[in-house]
Amino acid sequence: MEIRVCCFVDGSYLDRSLRAACGRADVDLISVARWLADSRPNLRTYYYTAEAKQGPSYSQYEDRERVRKLAETTDYIQVRLGRVRGKAPRMKEKGVDVYLVVDLLTLGYSNAFDAAVILGGDEDYLNAIDTIKRLGKHVEVAGFVSSTSRKMKEVADRFRPLNAGMFGTDIAWLP
Numbered sequence: 001m002e003i004r005v006c007c008f009v010d011g012s013y014l015d016r017s018l019r020a021a022c023g024r025a026d027v028d029l030i031s032v033a034r035w036l037a038d039s040r041p042n043l044r045t046y047y048y049t050a051e052a053k054q055g056p057s058y059s060q061y062e063d064r065e066r067v068r069k070l071a072e073t074t075d076y077i078q079v080r081l082g083r084v085r086g087k088a089p090r091m092k093e094k095g096v097d098v099y100l101v102v103d104l105l106t107l108g109y110s111n112a113f114d115a116a117v118i119l120g121g122d123e124d125y126l127n128a129i130d131t132i133k134r135l136g137k138h139v140e141v142a143g144f145v146s147s148t149s150r151k152m153k154e155v156a157d158r159f160r161p162l163n164a165g166m167f168g169t170d171i172a173w174l175p
Contacts, residue, residue, distance in 0.1 A: 003138070004043055006113035007036040008100050010120030011049030015064060017121075017144045021164040025064065028172040029071045035171050036117045036142055036160075043113055046103055047071045048096045050082040066174055101128040108132045115140060117160075121148035129155050 009032065018025040033045035049068055071077045080103070082096035104116055105128055115138035118125060129139045133155075141148065141156035144163065153159040167173060 003040050003114045004112070005037045005040045005115050005117055006043045006107055007033055007045040007117045007119070008104055009033075009036075009045060009047045010096070010100060010118070010122060011047055011064075011068070012096060013120045013122065013143070013147070015049075015067075017147045017162070018167070020147065021144055021162075022167055024173070026066055026174045027167065028174050029067060029077055030074060031170075031172040032119070033077065035166075036119060038117075038160075040115070042076065043107075045077045046080060046100070047077055048080045048082065048100045050096055070174065097122060097124045101125060104128050104132060108135050108137055114138065115157075117142060118156075119143060119162075121152055123149045123151055126151060126155055133157070 009029070014027065014032075015025045018027060029045065029047060033042060036042075036045070047068075049064070051068075068079060072079050080096070080099040082099060100118075100120070101124070104118070107113060108116065108131070116132055117140045118129070119142045121143045132139050138157045139155075140158040140160055141152050142160040142162060143152070145161050148159070
């Protein structure tokens with residue numbers, strides 16, 4: 001029996017973690033989705049972010065916009081945009097985690113997937129993960145070891161670690 005996968009990518013987590021580990025964040029989401037699905041049928045990849053506002057670093061703004069705009073035009077990647085509040089350098093995303101949790105629960109209850117793969121390290125997802133597991137679904141968490149909470153690693157059926165060496169080889173950068 002094939003396991004149907006749905007991938008949920010916390011865009012802010014990915015952006016921050018890539019900048020810390022690799023010094024850049026202009027990642028190819030198609031190759032991220034392919035790596036997350038791990039050769040299994042992928043219903044869709046959801047990418048959660050907020051519309052970037054230009055802050056103190058134009059290159060960071062430009063990278064985020066390139067990733068988001070490419071995702072918006074890619075088949076089977078659905079972009080969910082939250083809001084940005086405040087001004088640089090204290091800008092905060094609002095509603096992004098809620099979008100991820102709502103989609104995870106809605107799709108889980110509608111039996112759209114057998115396994116959810118969450119790329120993110122935020123403990124705000126713990127209760128939703130527990131609920132999905134009680135539905136008999138598998139939940140995998142992917143992330144950098146240093147930026148994924150211990151509880152997220154423990155609650156997942158499988159933790160899939162990312163590291164800087166994977167980018168440019170297993171997972172591509174944007175050209």
